[in-house]
Every structure is written in C-alpha cells, then in structure tokens.
Amino acid sequence: MPIDTTLDKNRIPRHIAVIMDGNGRWAKKQGKFRVFGHQHGVQSVKDITEGAAELGVEYLTLYAFSTENWNRPKIEVNALMTLLVKTIKRETETLMKNQIRLTTIGQVDTLPKDCQEELRQAIEATKDNTRMALILALSYSAKWDIVNSVKEIAQRYKHGEIALEDIDEELISGSLSTRTIPDPDLMIRTSGEHRISNYLLWEMAYSEFYFTDVLWPDFRKEHLHEAIANYQQRERRFGKTGEQVSEVK
Numbered sequence: 001m002p003i004d005t006t007l008d009k010n011r012i013p014r015h016i017a018v019i020m021d022g023n024g025r026w027a028k029k030q031g032k033f034r035v036f037g038h039q040h041g042v043q044s045v046k047d048i049t050e051g052a053a054e055l056g057v058e059y060l061t062l063y064a065f066s067t068e069n070w071n072r073p074k075i076e077v078n079a080l081m082t083l084l085v086k087t088i089k090r091e092t093e094t095l096m097k098n099q100i101r102l103t104t105i106g107q108v109d110t111l112p113k114d115c116q117e118e119l120r121q122a123i124e125a126t127k128d129n130t131r132m133a134l135i136l137a138l139s140y141s142a143k144w145d146i147v148n149s150v151k152e153i154a155q156r157y158k159h160g161e162i163a164l165e166d167i168d169e170e171l172i173s174g175s176l177s178t179r180t181i182p183d184p185d186l187m188i189r190t191s192g193e194h195r196i197s198n199y200l201l202w203e204m205a206y207s208e209f210y211f212t213d214v215l216w217p218d219f220r221k222e223h224l225h226e227a228i229a230n231y232q233q234r235e236r237r238f239g240k241t242g243e244q245v246s247e248v249k
C-alpha cells in the first residue's frame with residue numbers, strides 16, 4: 001500500500017531529531033571508501049533541512065558526530081571534520097536565505113580549532129534568523145550532558161544556591177545543553193538500526209520513534225514526509241489512556 005503523504009499542516013512535529021546513519025554502508029555497497037558516503041550525506045542534510053523548514057518544523061537536530069565517534073579511524077574523523085568545516089562555510093549563505101539559525105549541542109571545544117571558528121562565525125551570522133533552528137549535535141552524547149548537568153546542580157547545592165527540594169525535572173532540563181530547545185516530538189533513525197545510541201536520552205522520554213531502512217545518503221524530502229505522515233497517524237498519550245487523550249481533543 002502506498003504511504004499517504006498528505007500531511008496535516010496543523011500537526012507538524014515542532015522538533016525533529018535525526019540519527020543520520022548508514023553512510024559507511026552506502027559507500028561500501030558501491031565499493032567506495034566510507035568517506036564517500038559522508039560526502040553524499042551532506043546533500044541529504046541540505047535536502048532535509050530545506051524540507052523541514054518548508055513544512056514549518058521549528059527545530060531540527062542532527063546527530064552529526066557523537067562522543068563515541070572519536071574512536072573511529074583518524075582518517076575518517078579528520079575527513080568528517082573537514083567536511084563539516086567546508087559545508088558550514090559553503091552553506092552559511094543558504095542558511096541566511098532560508099532564515100535558518102544554526103546552533104550546536106555537545107563538547108564543541110573538543111573539535112579542531114578551524115571547525116570551532118567556522119561554527120562560531122556561522123552561529124553569529126545566523127543568530128537572528130527565526131524560521132527554524134538547525135541544531136548540530138557535535139561531539140555529543142546524552143550521558144555526557146546528563147553528567148555535566150548533575151555536576152552543575154551539585155555545585156549549586158554545595159554553594160547553598162539551591163535546596164534538595166529544588167531538584168526536579170525542570171531544574172535538570174534547565175541544566176542540559178538542550179535547555180532552550182523543546183523536547184523532540186519525533187526521532188528518525190535511518191539505515192535499519194533500532195537504537196538511540198546515546199542521543200537525547202532525557203529529552204526523548206516521550207518522543208515518537210521512526211525507523212527506516214533507507215540509508216542516510218539516500219534520505220530525501222519524500223522520506224521525511226513519510227516519517228511525518230507516520231507520526232501523524234499515532235496517538236501521543238504521554239502516559240494517559242486513549243480515552244483521556246481523545247476527551248481533550
């Protein structure tokens with residue numbers, strides 16, 4: 001059965017988080033090096049960013065480099081960093097044209113200096129854009145973020161700035177690197193893997209998950225539309241019963 005991609009414009013997910021997976025396998029299938037897959041993945045990044053903005057998505061978070069990715073062969077890590085620098089440099093103008101604000105989450109200070117500088121400039125140039133936020137998770141892992149948040153809260157407690165009773169979900173959410181971003185409504189992972197790989201663990205407590213076999217370099221706007229159409233068929237209950245949810249509709 002063909003998938004219905006007629007989208008309800010009033011139920012577009014406000015925040016979509018993506019795990020862009022399958023670049024290596026895509027390249028291997030063609031007898032090429034893994035980096036070839038990453039290079040082609042950039043076109044998917046562009047297509048999906050444009051597609052999300054067109055639909056009225058407000059926040060798009062892309063898992064571009066995890067803390068664990070540092071363990072990959074040096075040649076691949078270097079190639080990914082170079083690709084990142086080049087892409088940001090080349091695409092800042094497109095971000096401006098499309099009114100997209102670039103931001104990051106993660107340990108950006110562990111990235112190569114030229115990468116940090118390129119990011120700084122693009123973030124500064126696009127900071128007043130209001131159509132959509134494009135958030136790159138770079139040297140990011142959710143456990144790192146949670147550990148950081150616990151340390152920050154412990155410090156504040158130690159200095160008498162907060163009491164034990166002040167520690168609640170809101171305080172923890174407000175101490176994470178995602179503090180200014182609403183929780184994802186929809187998480188998409190490509191390439192047939194069914195894992196969340198240390199991504200936005202706290203924030204995705206009630207996100208809808210969508211997994212597709214499509215490899216990231218092949219992922220295009222129509223696949224994004226399919227994911228959203230699938231999301232719109234679901235009932236988000238947030239722990240309530242189906243009856244309770246339909247009562248408030």
Ligand code: FPP
Pocket residue numbers: 020021022023024025026034038039041042045062063064065066069080083084087088136191216
């Ligand atoms: C996962 O595929 C992909 C990555 C670790 C990197 C994603 C990076 C890009 C798409 C390019 C640069 C991004 C931006 C934002 C400009 P994989 O290598 O794990 O694939 P595999 O599972 O098939 O080995």
